[in-house]
Structures are given as structure tokens and as C-alpha cells.
Amino acid sequence: MSTFKKHRGLLLEVVCILSVGLVVLLTALVGHPYQRGFFCDDDSIRYPLVSETISTPAVAIASFLIPIPIIFAVECYRLLETSTPRDSWHSVSRGVLRSFLEVYGIFVFGSGLSQVTVDMGKLMVGRLRPHFLAACQPDNLDQVCPAGSGHTYVTDIHCTGSLGMVEEARLSFPSGHSALAFYAAVYVVVFLHHRLYWRAMRFPNYLLQAGCMFAAWFTSLSRVQNYMHHPTDV
Helix, strand or coil: CHHHHHHHHHHHHHHHHHHHHHHHHHHHHHCCCCCCCEECCCHHHCCCCCCCCCCHHHHHHHHHHCHHHHHHHHHHHHHHHHCCCCCCHHHHHHHHHHHHHHHHHHHHHHHHHHHHHHHHHHHHHCCCCCCHHHHHCECCHHHHCCCCCCCCEECCCCECCCHHHHHHCCCCCCCHHHHHHHHHHHHHHHHHHHHCCCHHHHHHHHHHHHHHHHHHHHHHHHHHHCCCCCHHHC
């Protein structure tokens, strides 16, 4: 019982992280976007399908892996600086591991909440991506949008493209790539600002923070460049 009391806080945190992860998983498996129509004269959804500069696995791997060495190195530095010769290597290493898991656990939990927020927006809004018509490949566009139809709003469009691509083309707002990239960047920036306060590391610290923000900004711009999102999505 005493062991349970000692670790119940940790167990509760793990349950919270897993619960958020379960929500993200269920949303991905059973969620379907709102079936939004479009105006016949809307040129913003007539862009071609092009390959992605940064794929979904790439942004996910980078966002979750890059913070690991940064957090670990900073926590090692902080604990080694505050340790005394009487502290054993075992106690110092345990302290580093504990601090790392705490900081990174919060990061993972926050990323899950961010993803839930993004998924809610995508499914409820159902904004069409710039390449929607290229993904949809409608076979009745001439019937629902004949010449001279102008600003007519249509919803009864029949897509011949693959169901997965069509559903994905209805998930423009907000950008998941931008949300994850900027979440990771801002988290690392705030972490470095509060944890790495050694004066000699001031400008390298600022440079590392700027690099994180530039990487997130590049990711966001690439989504617009690849016609995956409208500028207002990112």
C-alpha cells in the first residue's frame, strides 16, 4: 500500500497521458469531417496535387525526437552544476532521469491536448484544402456548376477519387503540421529560457531558440507552398 501511495501521482499522470492518446486514436479511427460545399467560382480549391515537402511522419518524428537530446542535455547540466562531491553518481543520474521524464512527460501530454484541439477543428469545420477538386475528381462538376453559375453554392458533388484522399482534402483547417511544429518549438523555447540561464550560454541559447522557431515557420510555409493549406490555416 505504501508503494502505491508513493507512486500514485506518477500512475495518475500516466493514465492522463494514455487517456489523451486514446482520444486522439479514436478520433483518427472513427472521426469524419463535416461535408462542406463550395462556391462554383471558388478558385482557392482548384490547385493541383503535389508532393509534400515535409510529410506527416517526418514532422511527427522531428517534433518528438528533437526535444529529447535538448531536454536531457540541459537537465544533465543543471543537476551536475548543483550537485556536490558527496553526491553519488547513482543519485545524480537518477535525478537527471527523473527530471527528464517529468519535463518530457509534460511535453507529450501537451502535444496530445494540442492534437485533440486540432482534430476537433478539422472535423467540425471541414474546410476544403486548396487541392480539393484535384483529390475529389468530381464527375458531375459541369452539371452542378454549369457555365455562368457564378457564386452558386453547391453541396451535391460526386467525388470519384479515393475515399481516404477526399476525406483528407476536407481537413484543411487548422494545420496539424503547423500546430505540432509550433507546439514543439514553443515548448523547447520556453524550457530553454527558464532552465538554461548560464550567462556564457546566453547567445547560443537564443540561437537554438530561434532555430526551433524557424524550423516551425518553415514547416508552416511548406504547407501553403504544397497547396495543402490556405494561408489562414497555418
